[in-house]
Amino acid sequence: MTLSSTDTPTSQTANSAIVFDQVTKLYSGQAAPALDSLDIEVKSGELVCLVGPSGGGKTTALQLVNRIVDLSSGDIRIGDRSIMDIPAIELRRTIGYAIQQSGLFPHYTVAENIATVPNILKWDKARIKKRTSELLELVGLTPVDTWLGRYPSQLSGGQQQRIGIARALAADPPVMLMDEPFGALDPITRMAVQDEFLEIHRAVGKTTLFVTHDIDEAIKMADRIAILKPGGKLAQYGTPAEVLTHPADDFVAEFLGAERGLKRLALTTVGEVLAAKTDSESGLQQDSNSPQVESDLTLREALSAVSAAGAHGALVMDGGSHLGEVTLHDLVNPPAGAVGARSVEGGGS
Structure with missing residues (x-):
């Protein structure tokens, strides 16, 4: 550009x-x-x-x-x-x-x-x-x-x-x-x-x-x-x-x-959820069905991908890099602090 x-x-x-x-x-x-x-x-x-x-x-x-x-x-x-x-x-x-x-x-x-x-x-x-x-x-x-x-x-x-x-x-x-x-x-x-x-x-x-x-x-x-x-x-x-x-x-x-x-799940990204998770929070019990989702996907989009795959969560990716995992619980009930800027103040340009 x-x-x-x-x-x-x-x-x-x-x-x-x-x-x-x-x-x-x-x-x-x-x-x-x-x-x-x-x-x-x-x-x-x-x-x-x-x-x-x-x-x-x-x-x-x-x-x-x-x-x-x-x-x-x-x-x-x-x-x-x-x-x-x-x-x-x-x-x-x-x-x-x-x-x-x-x-x-x-x-x-x-x-x-x-x-x-x-x-x-x-x-x-x-x-x-x-x-x-x-x-x-x-x-x-x-x-x-x-x-x-x-x-x-x-x-x-x-x-x-x-x-x-x-x-x-x-x-x-x-x-x-x-x-x-x-x-x-x-x-x-x-x-x-x-x-x-x-x-x-x-x-x-x-x-x-x-x-x-x-x-x-x-x-x-x-x-x-x-x-x-x-x-x-x-x-x-x-x-x-x-x-x-x-x-x-x-x-x-x-x-x-x-x-x-x-x-409301369209207002927060998977990456924001992953960043808000603590080490003590349980991770995903991976299975062969776990889809890969990009970190900038919204929770609503990620939930759709997980549901379509019949999985318990998703692997969070940034291009080809594996960042971590999110569970179904993470997607439906994101941890405290996992709130996108637009959710708080409108995100202005």
């Missing part, structure tokens, strides 16, 4: 918090608001997921940020500036926007799609070429020269989504808006693209507002989660661990589902 000095996250996200201040949107002809007095802050460099059932105002909240739709009341600030004090076109040029099915221009090549906003901003050709190459490397499409001249129809769904992310990042915006960006992908591709995007987010540190209908995706991706009720009311706002451990009400508990306890 290669980023130029101007593309580092430090200066870009220093003051890029998104603040919703009693934001309401009432569409003409509707009796009830689509979004009702939303009051949250997305901190600089943080990834926040908006989740909830249909009619909760998730996409409306996203579209209000870049003024695709206009506020009815309240205010939205990016850094210390109200979006209403910024001309709409100027505002949109400073916000990356990625949507479901990528939204690529079919008659543009990969290079032309990525360069859309830089061309509008009248960057010189050398700068655009350098940035395009950097972004293709960032989203894992290398060698770069093999992708530049391709058209969207020549790409798989996952590749198109990667180009959509690259295009959203092209002008190095401090803020990213993502509306169900992986919703159209098959489950295997979706998981891979999620992992790659999380790596990108950690590398570039953009303040990101991410809409999804999938609570499992939100738990995996988010530093904090905003759960919206029908009618656009905020039901709860907190880290994945907070909403899973302490649902605010029956609506949130029902939305999280009956497997809420299992979902």
